[in-house]
Amino acid sequence: MDDVAGAIADEVRREILTLLRAGPLPAGEIAGRFTISRPAVSRHLRVLRDSGLVRDELVGRQRIYTLVPERFTELAGWIARFTRPSGWEQRLDALATEVHRTRRDRSRGTDRQENTA
């Protein structure tokens, strides 16, 4: 999962994965759809290979890359733990608890300002 997140974090690699969604492709075919050099694409393919998101197979003098959908599931599961807000409805209570850690004092009126984009 670790490597998977890193692999997905790159735009070129995401596009490669999207390309492969239609079916397996040889390295040259993949590289041909990008403006960057073929070795650069080759290294992106290596990252994807190491992450396990794609698998390669030598067919003659071509190297065919194939998607490995199972590999996505692990990361999807990790993310899923955050998508559902499970049950901490007492966000202010928890906050108050943490504030008490540093000042075990009686509280006064608490101003609060927000800073959110």
Place this chain on the structure above:
Amino acid sequence: MDDVAGAIADEVRREILTLLRAGPLPAGEIAGRFTISRPAVSRHLRVLRDSGLVRDELVGRQRIYTLVPERFTELAGWIARFTRPSGWEQRLDALATEVHRTRRDRSRGTDRQENTA
């Protein structure tokens, strides 16, 4: 989604997110749970903030960080396009895997090879 993947790609940031899953925390409290320096954690928090995965709120002289679960959904959706119809939260795949490869066709006898694993 772009920034989200990059934010998740780091181990420290993943741990911060996991911490925040229990509820909001001030920056100092978060930093206290890591061996790395507080400014280092502060920069990780900035990355998470910019990615939109967390939101900050000034309370007195503390800066409280809160998880933003909605932000995970976008990336989860992108990843879901690659997961096989294994059957947990995946919609039924109404799309057949069209293996149409736009092969660059030379004017000669076109070696063709289909490869699917």
Place this chain on the structure above:
DNA sequence: AGGAAGCGTAACTGATGGGTTACGGGTTTG
């Protein structure tokens, strides 16, 4: 064979990023 095609790798470079220490600005508290 011999040459062209397909790909990965090596070597190098500029950009990026995570770590640190030093510092400044806002907020309570005495």
Place this chain on the structure above:
DNA sequence: CAAACCCGTAACCCATCAGTTACGCTTCCT
């Protein structure tokens, strides 16, 4: 007001990385 506290930012160092060109290996075609 001054001191202590919380926290982000600036300046800096070192490791990593994405991009390039040059090269070597293997495979297909004539």
